[in-house]
Amino acid sequence: MRLALAAVALALGSRIACGESPPSADDPQVRARAQTIWRERCATCHGLDGDGDGPQGRYLEVKPRRLSDRAWQATVDDQRLRTVIVEGGPAVGLHVGMAPNPDLRDQPAVVEALVRHIRRL
Ligand code: HEC
Numbered sequence: 518m519r520l521a522l523a524a525v526a527l528a529l530g531s532r533i534a535c536g537e538s539p540p541s542a543d544d545p546q547v548r549a550r551a552q553t554i555w556r557e558r559c560a561t562c563h564g565l566d567g568d569g570d571g572p573q574g575r576y577l578e579v580k581p582r583r584l585s586d587r588a589w590q591a592t593v594d595d596q597r598l599r600t601v602i603v604e605g606g607p608a609v610g611l612h613v614g615m616a617p618n619p620d621l622r623d624q625p626a627v628v629e630a631l632v633r634h635i636r637r638l
Pocket of ligand 1: 554555558559560561562563573577579580581582584593597598601602606610611612613614615616618631635
């Protein structure tokens with residue numbers, strides 16, 4: 518799995534280095550990377566379906582909301598979701614329990630794919 522991730526990272530990196538247009542959130546490799554991040558990183562707290570019932574979720578002081586909640590979805594724009602994902606909860610006035618993901622700062626397509634994933638929950 519780690520090897521596969523490294524291969525994807527390498528492929529994405531080399532495409533940028535070659536001066537090709539930056540990868541888009543529609544790129545299958547980008548989507549696969551976002552899915553992996555969701556499963557391995559986010560789902561530990563948020564649960565695979567975003568219901569806030571991940572294995573680590575129960576230990577959190579502030580529980581993550583059900584991300585599939587349409588009423589909530591309608592109140593947040595994509596920019597807020599991008600900021601929360603990269604900068605963490607405090608960047609938008611939420612709890613520190615929502616950890617930042619600084620490694621995604623220079624991977625906007627992956628962040629975009631994560632936002633789309635959340636929108637489809
Ligand atoms: C260590 C646990 C943890 C991890 C890992 C985590 N989150 Fe969160 N997340 C939270 C908590 C707790 C909240 C709720 C904070 C609050 O309501 O104050 C939250 C809130 C959110 C929100 C809601 C923001 C809003 O506007 O209400 C989004 C979207 C989100 N997380 C996405 C993600 C994504 C995507 C990942 C993976 C890259 C991730 N989270 C990883 C704990 C986590």
